[in-house]
Amino acid sequence: MIKLPRKSLQTLSEPMYYVLLALTKELYGIEIMNEVRRISSGRVNIGPGTLYTMLDKFASNGLITRTNHSISTKSYIITDSGKEMLKEEYNRLSTLIENGREIMEGMR
Amino acid sequence: MKKKNKNEKIMRFSFYYTELPAFAEYLQKQEENGYRLKKIEENILTFEKCEPRKIRYCAEIFRSATHEDFIELCKNEGWEFVDVYHGELFVFRTQDEDAIDIMTDQQEKNKACAKRILKQPGIWLCLFYIFKDLLRIFVNVDFNDIFELSIINYIYSVIIALFFFSVFIRIVDYFIWKIKVSRSDSKENSEFFSLKNTLIKRKIYNVFSCLTTIISYGFLIYLCPKFFLKGPILLSALFLIFAYFTNNNFGEIKEKKWRNILSKSTKTIFCIYLFALAFFTIFNNGAERLMKSYSDSLNATYNSQNIPITLSDLGVEAETFENEIRVKGTSLVHFYTVISDAEGLYNEDDDSYMSYNILITDSSYIQQKYIKQILKDYDEYEKEFMKVTSPETQWDYYYKIKHDDETYYNGFAVKDNILVNIDWGVNCEVDFFEVAYDKIFGE
Numbered sequence: 001m002i003k004l005p006r007k008s009l010q011t012l013s014e015p016m017y018y019v020l021l022a023l024t025k026e027l028y029g030i031e032i033m034n035e036v037r038r039i040s041s042g043r044v045n046i047g048p049g050t051l052y053t054m055l056d057k058f059a060s061n062g063l064i065t066r067t068n069h070s071i072s073t074k075s076y077i078i079t080d081s082g083k084e085m086l087k088e089e090y091n092r093l094s095t096l097i098e099n100g101r102e103i104m105e106g107m108r
Numbered sequence: 109m110k111k112k113n114k115n116e117k118i119m120r121f122s123f124y125y126t127e128l129p130a131f132a133e134y135l136q137k138q139e140e141n142g143y144r145l146k147k148i149e150e151n152i153l154t155f156e157k158c159e160p161r162k163i164r165y166c167a168e169i170f171r172s173a174t175h176e177d178f179i180e181l182c183k184n185e186g187w188e189f190v191d192v193y194h195g196e197l198f199v200f201r202t203q204d205e206d207a208i209d210i211m212t213d214q215q216e217k218n219k220a221c222a223k224r225i226l227k228q229p230g231i232w233l234c235l236f237y238i239f240k241d242l243l244r245i246f247v248n249v250d251f252n253d254i255f256e257l258s259i260i261n262y263i264y265s266v267i268i269a270l271f272f273f274s275v276f277i278r279i280v281d282y283f284i285w286k287i288k289v290s291r292s293d294s295k296e297n298s299e300f301f302s303l304k305n306t307l308i309k310r311k312i313y314n315v316f317s318c319l320t321t322i323i324s325y326g327f328l329i330y331l332c333p334k335f336f337l338k339g340p341i342l343l344s345a346l347f348l349i350f351a352y353f354t355n356n357n358f359g360e361i362k363e364k365k366w367r368n369i370l371s372k373s374t375k376t377i378f379c380i381y382l383f384a385l386a387f388f389t390i391f392n393n394g395a396e397r398l399m400k401s402y403s404d405s406l407n408a409t410y411n412s413q414n415i416p417i418t419l420s421d422l423g424v425e426a427e428t429f430e431n432e433i434r435v436k437g438t439s440l441v442h443f444y445t446v447i448s449d450a451e452g453l454y455n456e457d458d459d460s461y462m463s464y465n466i467l468i469t470d471s472s473y474i475q476q477k478y479i480k481q482i483l484k485d486y487d488e489y490e491k492e493f494m495k496v497t498s499p500e501t502q503w504d505y506y507y508k509i510k511h512d513d514e515t516y517y518n519g520f521a522v523k524d525n526i527l528v529n530i531d532w533g534v535n536c537e538v539d540f541f542e543v544a545y546d547k548i549f550g551e
Contacts, residue, residue, distance in 0.1 A: 015213060029177075030184040048181040049168050049210035053220075074177060 012089045015046045019054055020078055020086045023064050028075035058082065117143050117155040125197075125224045128167045135165040135199070145201075148193045165190075166200045166210050169220045182210055196224065442466045464544070467527040475527055482520055482529065483507070502545050523549070 012020065015036070022035035029051070036046055046054075055076060058064040063082035068075040078086065135145050140162060143155035166187065170178060178198070179189045186207040187200040200210060211217045443465050469475055486509075495507055506521030520529035521541045528544045 013213070013215075029181045033185070045208050045212060047208050047210045047212035048178075048185045048187070049170065050213040050216060052170065052178050052181055053211075053213075053216055 011092065012085070014044060015050060016054060016058075017086075017089055018044050019046065019051065019058070020063065020082055020089075023076055023078040023082070024086075026067055026075050026077040028068070032076070115157045116146070117157075119153045119155065125169060125221050128169070128197075128221070132165040132167045132199075135167075135201070136163060139163050139165075139201075145190055145199065147191045148197075148199065161203070164202050164205070164207070166202075167197060168200075168211050168217070169197055169224050185210075441468075463531045464540075465529040467529070468525060469527075470525055475522070475525070478527060478529075479520070479522070482509075482518070502549070503541060506541055521545070 018036040018040055019032060021039055022032050027035055029048070032055075033046055033048070033051060036044055055064065059066060059076070061081075062079055063085055064076045065079050066074060067077050138145065138155055139158065140160055142158060142160040144158040145165075146154045146156045148154075175192060182189065182198075182200055186204040187202045187210060190199040190201055192198050198210075443463070467475065467478055495505055502523070503521040504523045506519060508519040518529075518531045519541065520527055521544065523545070526548060528541070528548070530540045530544070
């Protein structure tokens with residue numbers, strides 16, 4: 001089983017989810033942060049320190065892989081394990097929305 | 109505060125890792141007052157003069173960061189790298205008020221901080237307990253070295269007490285921080301670490317740590333001057349140096365900055381040597397007492413008390429003997445050994461010997477340790493068989509042990525704080541214990 005940084009929850013946090021989404025294409029540091037901002041319409045901002053820590057953990061857990069090891073342009077891309085994790089999380093979130101839809105619409 | 113030159117300011121400063129935002133705030137205030145942080149080395153901050161300006165500082169812990177990658181990433185977000193401390197505490201600054209915080213995940217931030225806080229006491233305590241057990245492999249459990257064993261235990265107790273106290277402060281600080289973190293509003297990130305203006309407090313802690321270190325070294329030197337450079341003590345000292353060195357040079361070891369490590373270790377060892385030398389000189393009057401020996405007189409003295417047991421009393425006329433007295437604190441041991449040609453107590457065909465040790469101590473711990481050492485090879489049944497507590501003897505109790513090959517006897521007698529231990533050869537008719545009792549306690 002893949003160990004996630006949030007062991008107790010076994011779910012992805014919002015920044016983690018967006019970073020994995022962003023890394024469905026090959027990107028490097030600053031591009032990842034910009035892509036996360038774009039996907040979330042500016043709602044989610046990840047600091048360089050948080051991103052760095054996250055990338056390190058994702059890589060050591062096999063969710064992403066480094067594709068370029070030069071100092072200035074170290075890029076990453078999601079792995080198959082990472083895609084699987086992303087899909088699980090997406091399905092989980094979709095289930096949450098679906099489960100709540102009827103009730104939330106009834107409340108209007 | 110010292111001024112290295114007119115354009116620099118050097119501050120001695122120490123902080124806990126729970127205080128990083130307060131530390132960043134402090135740096136911001138310094139720059140607003142016209143002093144920009146230039147570098148951090150151990151407990152020294154070097155500031156250089158600059159135009160006062162409003163600026164944001166950020167101090168964060170990154171344990172696994174490769175410097176170049178991480179700095180590059182932060183630079184792209186508008187942060188200027190200042191310095192790194194111990195290879196894991198990074199300090200940045202930016203003039204861009206809109207620059208995103210370096211760490212936006214508060215949980216990860218707290219986790220990194222917590223790990224760092226607990227690392228130091230955890231390593232030291234583990235190393236102490238592991239090393240304490242390993243050291244026993246090297247300690248020679250010698251009948252005559254009972255003092256040395258006690259001293260080792262004492263030293264470890266003092267050292268462990270010292271570090272327990274110093275790490276206790278850190279652990280208390282950690283839990284206070286944890287409680288505040290758990291209670292704070294998660295949006296108010298800057299309020300998670302609430303200590304402000306902690307300079308005075310840290311200085312008091314530092315002074316206290318120095319004093320307790322000095323005192324513990326003083327005890328170390330005072331109590332075992334004869335053994336100052338001997339195996340276990342030297343090992344203990346080397347261990348302390350090692351623990352201090354690795355803890356304070358962890359970052360440099362990671363970065364393989366060998367020149368820095370060499371420079372710091374030299375300073376560390378030199379400081380410890382100076383403290384040891386100072387207290388060795390001041391408190392080492394015990395060494396003179398240990399060097400005394402009585403070659404002419406067979407009497408041992410302790411304070412004003414004479415213990416006039418002589419070999420003549422025991423029916424032994426000897427030409428050669430060894431005589432040594434060891435005094436430690438309130439305990440005294442007088443070792444006396446006849447090594448050859450003693451008339452009156454031996455088998456003519458065998459080499460003869462006779463020895464007695466007199467232990468006078470107010471410490472029941474030392475007395476019991478001594479007894480255990482003598483009786484260590486016997487089981488409980490045998491010990492009971494040997495023990496003599498008949499009302500005919502005036503001692504509290506005594507043991508007479510006859511060895512299997514019947515070449516020699518060993519025994520000891522105890523009354524109050526005095527223990528007399530005697531070894532002798534066969535064919536001896538004198539009741540040594542009664543002679544000893546009369547001489548020690550008789551009028």
